[in-house]
Amino acid sequence: MAGLVQLPQAFADAAAEFADGSKEPVEPRDAATVVLLRPGSAGPELYLLRRQVSMEFAGGMCVFPGGGVDQRDFDHAVAWAGPSPAEWAELLGTDEAQARALVCAAVRETFEESGVLLAGESADSVVADTTGADWEADRIALEKHELALTDFLDRRGLVLRTDLLGAWSGWLTPIFEPKRYRTWFFVAELPEGQRTRDVSTESDQVVWVPAIKAVEQAEEREILMLPPTYITSLDIAEYADPEAVIAESRNRRVEMFCPAVEPEGEGFTLTRPPHADALLEKRSKNATWGQG
Numbered sequence: 001m002a003g004l005v006q007l008p009q010a011f012a013d014a015a016a017e018f019a020d021g022s023k024e025p026v027e028p029r030d031a032a033t034v035v036l037l038r039p040g041s042a043g044p045e046l047y048l049l050r051r052q053v054s055m056e057f058a059g060g061m062c063v064f065p066g067g068g069v070d071q072r073d074f075d076h077a078v079a080w081a082g083p084s085p086a087e088w089a090e091l092l093g094t095d096e097a098q099a100r101a102l103v104c105a106a107v108r109e110t111f112e113e114s115g116v117l118l119a120g121e122s123a124d125s126v127v128a129d130t131t132g133a134d135w136e137a138d139r140i141a142l143e144k145h146e147l148a149l150t151d152f153l154d155r156r157g158l159v160l161r162t163d164l165l166g167a168w169s170g171w172l173t174p175i176f177e178p179k180r181y182r183t184w185f186f187v188a189e190l191p192e193g194q195r196t197r198d199v200s201t202e203s204d205q206v207v208w209v210p211a212i213k214a215v216e217q218a219e220e221r222e223i224l225m226l227p228p229t230y231i232t233s234l235d236i237a238e239y240a241d242p243e244a245v246i247a248e249s250r251n252r253r254v255e256m257f258c259p260a261v262e263p264e265g266e267g268f269t270l271t272r273p274p275h276a277d278a279l280l281e282k283r284s285k286n287a288t289w290g291q292g
Contacts, residue, residue: 012268015261018175028172028180032106033066037242038190042210044242047114047196050205062223065113072148073101081123082163091167092184092254103162106186108149112142115197119158126191164188166249170256171228185232187249189242211237231276
């Protein structure tokens with residue numbers, strides 16, 4: 001199966017320097033990203049943001065809402081609905097403190113970058129509307145790191161709805177990159193009554209798009225995606241609706257994958273997690289059949 005990325009010799013040489021110990025890789029920062037979903041006529045739709053081209057990491061790329069874990073995501077425990085931190089630790093392959101921080105980061109980043117808040121006044125409710133001026137003031141304060149998510153939830157008397165999240169996958173930036181993240185991917189359906197807003201200062205465009213169309217656009221280079229985003233979109237496109245995606249997430253345990261450089265033809269490419277090859281092979285066959 002052909003690789004997703006064709007790398008020049010220089011990348012292979014750089015990777016070799018890290019592999020033989022000549023250079024030390026940058027310590028990755030922990031991060032969380034959320035594949036926000038809604039039902040559509042062509043299958044589940046994804047919420048994508050196009051990062052500002054000026055961004056140091058993944059400039060111009062289409063991504064899901066997400067970002068680095070803030071130290072304050074480790075703050076005191078908040079009102080919590082859904083799997084316990086211990087259960088999340090098992091799902092995410094971490095300890096309880098880190099699992100709690102990752103879940104908090106996932107909820108915080110989703111609110112910061114889309115205006116969607118996975119929290120409610122009780123364990124079985126969700127905030128109906130976050131478009132008011134007071135909500136926006138808090139969102140901006142969170143984005144500017146002037147307010148911790150835990151304090152925000154406490155002050156508003158809100159319960160963190162961790163049951164609305166599902167664990168999906170994990171990706172670690174290759175060792176030769178100067179800026180690296182250890183990213184846990186979550187999935188979540190857009191809560192009823194809430195709507196996304198173009199609010200992130202890190203993006204210049206946002207869009208809802210069917211997962212399969214996002215895959216097609218990436219293949220045609222109409223949009224740019226890093227391999228984790230493309231493979232995740234391809235994976236999501238296998239399911240009929242968000243409910244099926246969330247159901248599948250209940251069966252998943254995150255295993256962090258770090259792409260490595262490998263030869264391909266006269267050049268080089270990046271390795272993929274085992275499940276990705278099956279997805280790519282199926283995609284290739286479908287494209288071939290479609291031409292027949």
